[in-house]
Amino acid sequence: xxxxxxxxxxxxxxxxxxxxxxxxxxxxxxxxxxxxxxxxxxxxxxxxxxxxxxxxxxxxxxxxxxxxxxxxxxxxxxxxxxxxxxxxxxxxxxxxxxxxxxxxxxxxxxxxxxxxxxxxxxxxxxxxxxxxxxxxxxxxxxxxxxxxxxxxxxxxxxxxxxxxxxxxxxxxxxxxxxxxxxxxxxxxxxxxxxxxxxxxxxxxxxxxxxxxxxxxxxxxxxxxxxxxxxxxxxxxxxxxxxxxxxxxxxxxxxxxxxxxxxxxxxxxxxxxxxxxxxxxxxxxxxxxxxxxxxxxxxxxxxxxxxxxxxxxxxxxxxxxxxxxxxxxxxxxxxxx
Ligand SMILES: *Cc1c(COP(=O)(O)O)cnc(C)c1O
Numbered sequence: 001x002x003x004x005x006x007x008x009x010x011x012x013x014x015x016x017x018x019x020x021x022x023x024x025x026x027x028x029x030x031x032x033x034x035x036x037x038x039x040x041x042x043x044x045x046x047x048x049x050x051x052x053x054x055x056x057x058x059x060x061x062x063x064x065x066x067x068x069x070x071x072x073x074x075x076x077x078x079x080x081x082x083x084x085x086x087x088x089x090x091x092x093x094x095x096x097x098x099x100x101x102x103x104x105x106x107x108x109x110x111x112x113x114x115x116x117x118x119x120x121x122x123x124x125x126x127x128x129x130x131x132x133x134x135x136x137x138x139x140x141x142x143x144x145x146x147x148x149x150x151x152x153x154x155x156x157x158x159x160x161x162x163x164x165x166x167x168x169x170x171x172x173x174x175x176x177x178x179x180x181x182x183x184x185x186x187x188x189x190x191x192x193x194x195x196x197x198x199x200x201x202x203x204x205x206x207x208x209x210x211x212x213x214x215x216x217x218x219x220x221x222x223x224x225x226x227x228x229x230x231x232x233x234x235x236x237x238x239x240x241x242x243x244x245x246x247x248x249x250x251x252x253x254x255x256x257x258x259x260x261x262x263x264x265x266x267x268x269x270x271x272x273x274x275x276x277x278x279x280x281x282x283x284x285x286x287x288x289x290x291x292x293x294x295x296x297x298x299x300x301x302x303x304x305x306x307x308x309x310x311x312x313x314x315x316x317x318x319x320x321x322x323x324x325x326x327x328x329x330x331x332x333x334x335x336x
Contacts, residue, residue, distance in 0.1 A: 004327045005302045009316035012203045025239035037235030045209040050185030053217035063195035063210035065093045066223040071165040074099030077128040083141030109139030113154035136169040144281030156190040170196040175279040178252040202244035255280040258315040265328035282313045
């Protein structure tokens with residue numbers, strides 16, 4: 001019985017065509033700027049999100065943290081969403097690397113312009129100066145939620161008015177593009193820095209991009225070197241990313257359909273699904289059953305526990321719709 005792995009969209013394995021592209025990649029030493037495949041990926045990524053330049057980094061965490069580093073000074077305040085990945089799941093990096101405080105605003109992954117205004121401290125010597133707002137779109141901890149565009153435009157207006165910089169943690173930016181039909185470049189337009197992952201819904205084994213103006217990317221480049229993220233013949237990895245950008249964006253629609261299918265199936269089993277997924281992350285609760293994930297694992301379905309009695313299932317390119325039906329059947333037997 002093959003396991004159905006719904007823990008994360010990072011568990012995908014590169015298929016034959018992606019591996020062939022990796023094997024055939026032209027490479028050079030990227031620390032010298034001489035890897036043609038890395039350069040091609042960076043150009044394609046910058047074009048895709050409508051920025052002047054992009055930098056290939058090993059992880060989404062490095063993309064976010066390098067962006068925070070170039071947009072802040074030690075002692076600054078960064079505003080982010082409740083449950084923000086940059087605060088909760090990056091091992092304290094914003095404090096350790098950039099020396100910033102992160103305050104969270106709003107709820108369930110989104111916030112309003114008014115939330116920003118209320119959190120902005122007076123400009124006097126008692127308060128840390130707020131210099132950066134970070135938006136996460138889609139929002140992981142709140143179930144892959146899309147940040148509404150009008151709400152974002154209002155937040156951008158306050159940031160402009162107050163001279164703040166803006167970072168987009170777009171680890172799943174293309175999920176937002178596919179869910180809304182609004183192009184990634186439009187979502188990214190008002191941000192100084194934009195990070196997105198190749199290793200999530202796009203199905204590449206490794207890598208993220210951090211994008212911005214040429215001057216910003218030049219500064220990011222130095223931070224990447226400081227953090228140990230300068231890689232040599234990285235074109236082998238970049239080839240997978242180029243393949244993913246070309247072949248795996250439109251198909252994210254299947255992941256969203258599968259997440260909705262899973263959510264409806266769980267609800268039909270009287271399992272509480274909340275919120276109904278907008279993209280590829282399904283959050284559900286089985287109250288008073290802290291061992292549910294372990295029992296589910298024993299029947300060959302892998303999910304993550306996010307809180308006692310609360311679980312997360314993520315759809316991705318290695319789970320087809322019949323695997324979703326199969327998972328639902330295994331869950332039904334467990335609950336029956
Ligand atoms: C996964 C993720 C990241 C970082 O990813 P890594 O590549 O695992 O470091 C950043 N932000 C969000 C919202 C994520 O889901």
